[in-house]
Amino acid sequence: MSRDPSLEYSQMKQKYEFRDPRATCIKCVLVGDSGVGKSSLAARIASRKFKEEYVPTVFDNYAATVTLDEKSFHFSLFDTAGKEDYDRLRVISYMNCDVFLVCYSVHERDSLADIEAHWVPEIKQYLPKTPYILVATQTDRRTPKSDGVDVQPYVSFKEASEVANRCGASSYVECSAMTSEGVSDVIREIIETVQKSVTCRSKEATCCGCIIM
Template identity: 35%
Template structure:
């Protein structure tokens, strides 16, 4: 694929969320250039898994790799059946603002949304993943405090 005039080869690893793979999944992490942590905007539990499972696991194994947080299935925000099923559980689809707030919290380099069904935002997600590698944000210097006694 070509991003900003640069030809790149993109390799994707869908590491699956099944517990059966919990011990094997981190073996695919070394040399990963960028992580896309995805959650469904129609699944509050997948949103919660970002902070309870995916972010801690990635930070443990690849603390310096950039992360892009991706809200998926955005077409379901307007799907009557999905809205009804969520409402029956006292829930609603997650809003873009909630995703952006979480992206800020986990210090993701970007927050994106897409729909594989309609293709809306899909190419942009992968373009931004490539940009995160080709033009990484400079690491912010940590303030170090020195105490002399």
């Protein structure tokens, strides 16, 4: 029986601290402009803690075992550098990736524009068949000021959804690593996207007479 999609983040991770040897392994690579919150999101998923200090990432990885619908999944989360200087180093982490989290910040419009201009083209260049999820980060910063006037025009859900459709993302999800709101949705989307991808590849292999081991 499937659980309620609104499942609380703490409930989703019943066996979070220990790796289950029977768990399905999922390699997830986070990409996006520098400073959009990739490291904070990875740390929140891996440790349930918010990474407050910003330190530009060159390369880092996190691990966590998540239990969902009575099944265990081991996440290997690869946090990559968003700066152009590290383009060649970053793509090394793409090997054997199961799903990408393509991240942008809701208060940085340029980071959303770069999804179509840079990040999706890069993914398609190196791993054209690997699915990717568009992830909005720092949604806590979308809250308007007390006088009802936004500090700046934040990216709306509708705008980002249109970008997700145009660039062929598997899905679109919003979250805040600081408050943890929406993080459970990110976890669920990772799992469901990989499961769908495996099913599609199995069907393709069956049609062409191949067998996936």
